[in-house]
Amino acid sequence: MPRTTPFHERTAALMQSYAWKEWAGYAAPCNYDAHSEREYFAIRRSAGLIDVTPLYKYEVTGPDAARFLARLWTRDITKLKPGRVAYGCMCDGDGMVLDDGTVACLAPERYRMTSSEAWLGWFEQHRRGFDVQIEDSTDRIAALALQGPLSREVLRNVVDADLDSLRFFGLAACHLAGAEGWITRTGYTGDLGYELWVPNADAITLYDAILEAGAEHGVQPIGLDALDVTRIEAGFVLQGIDYVSSRSCLIDARRSTPEDSGLGWTVNLEREGWIGREALLRERENGPKWNLVGLELDWAEIEDLHAEYELPPHLAPCACREAVPVYLASGKQVGQATSSTWSPTLKRSLALAQVHRRHTSIGTKLQVEHTVEFERRRVTATVVDRPFFDPPRKTSTPNFPPKTPA
Template sequence: MPIPTPFHERTQPLCTSYRWKDWAGYCAVCSFDTSHEREYFAFRESAGLLDATPLYKYEVSGPDAAALLGRMMVRDVTKLKVGRVAYSCWCDDDGKVIDDGTVSRLAADHFRVTAADPTLHWLQALSRGLDVELEDSSARLAALALQGPTSRAILRDAGIDEIDSLKFFGVTRGTIRGIPVWISRTGYTGDLGYEVWVEREAAVDVWDALMAAGGRHGIEPAGLDALDVARIEAGFVLLGVDYFSSQKVVLESRKSTPLELGFGWMVDLERGNFIGRDAIAAEQKRGSIWQLVGLEVSWVELEQLYASFNLPPSLPATARRDALPVYDEAGHQVGQATSHTWSPLLKKYLALASVRRGFEAKGTKLQIEHTVEYERRKVTATVAPIPFFDPERKRKP
């Protein structure tokens, strides 16, 4: 049974919809109201405050901390400067992705790793013979994601003087109402946004401080349903939905590589060895079998399809994770869409999909399954670049 997070006493009375779900063993809000829509628009127009405590967090410290993570991560995090954050995935020896997360360099010999799945065993396995100290800080640290265009003004009003000098993917210490916190300019919405890390005992005070400072900036508590729409617009893959950890799957075909997931930009084969390097190098020569792409589903065809049933178009109100087959124009299945949603902002039906090699080029016309009145039909879906939504304010100084 899931347990409450440190913010539960605040989120529980606000969650008038009683819509909760299990996130890594914690009770997490799906949406506070019956519809997640206001929370979604808060992410995009003002600011949404989301309890991100269930993320797994690990402290890696000691003289060999950089060496350990340099070996584990696909991306070269040894060169990461203090006060910077890197997004990376990590692989097994076969170059198959285990998980993805952020690596923050809090001090020269102190890193914090976030992960979607429990990762202590993997860190421990890699730490043998190294002078490092590992701590699973998942329960000790509470986390809040404050995401949206007014998030910076809220943190400024909450007394974080460092906020205006904090660059995209930067991390800094600060205090809110005298409580020490870590603030990173990171998030899962693809918008201007921050994540605040605090000891669990002080968690509620930080929530209260942010809600108070956010009152004049349109802050709204937000849940996972709103986040799911935003992260698809931002083109972020989700472990267990868009790909699966190589340590958990039974079938080899279910595993994914960094190149297949669009993480190729993280890979530097010239640097020293890291786990999965040789396999990735071989794949680079050979070519990948799959490619993660964005799809834009033709709204005109959806309208026509529904009209043929004498119905107005109706799509699920929330982001969906039921995988849909994707076909080429000849009708052969060439992949699957793993996340899909209507984007209220872009006025498009978007999907993240894995397609076979040869079908990944921008503008390629594919077909996606769509069910109307129990009948399975197909509509055109065009390969589009991700992120679908990439506002300037996200990285603006």
């Protein structure tokens, strides 16, 4: 039986669909109405409020906290300054990805880590020799994400942080609807957005304050279906879908390196002393076998394919998480599309795919399996740049405008 988050009293009352799913042991809304369209457009046009409490959260403190995290993560946490957040991943000794997430430096010798899965046991295995304390704070800290172009304006009446100076991947300790907590300039939608962290006891007060402040701006509560579409548009990978944690893989072929998983940019092989580095150095000599790429499916072909069955093209009400094969024109399989969606903003059919590295150049024509009336067919897909959606507002900071060329 899934547990309820500290916001459940409000989210359950707002639910019309009663469509729930289990997320890390918690009950999480899929969509509040019969369809997630209104929630999606709230994120892209105004702001959407998402309960992200189920994220695993760990407080890592002590004189060796930074060194300890730098040992586990692909990012050099020793260089992370107070008030900053870093995104990265953890690898096992074979250089295979365990999980991705964030590390926030709350203060000197005090960090908070988020992840998709539970890793307390893994931390305990590797803490020997480090003067560090580790606490699983998942069940005592409530978390909300407010995402969308109007999120900054909505929060001006809720938090006392200097939002005009809070940079992308920045963090500030502040009061949120009167409660002590933190705000981070982070999110999973590829848009302007923030994540808010407060003790459980203050969760309902914060939720009510945001909805009240956002009423005139069209703020909507958001479920996981709309979030899934936006994260694909943003090109963000999802653990368990676009890659599988090496801890959970039943066969070696399912394990992925950071490069295979679209996380290679978080890796610095010149830095020594972190788990998985030696294996990834060996991989670099031969190059990765796979790359995670963006694909755009040929919509005209999809229309023609459905017309053969006297059907209109089907726009799924939510993103697809079922992997489908990717082929060359010759029929040889060279990968799999792991996440796909129709983008209501871009008006394009998009997918994230793991493809053999020899076929990942921008503009490469591939074919993706597409099923119509239970018959497996194929449509052309082109390798395109990822992210698909990347608006300037995502990283904009009013008090620090982008520099104009001289």
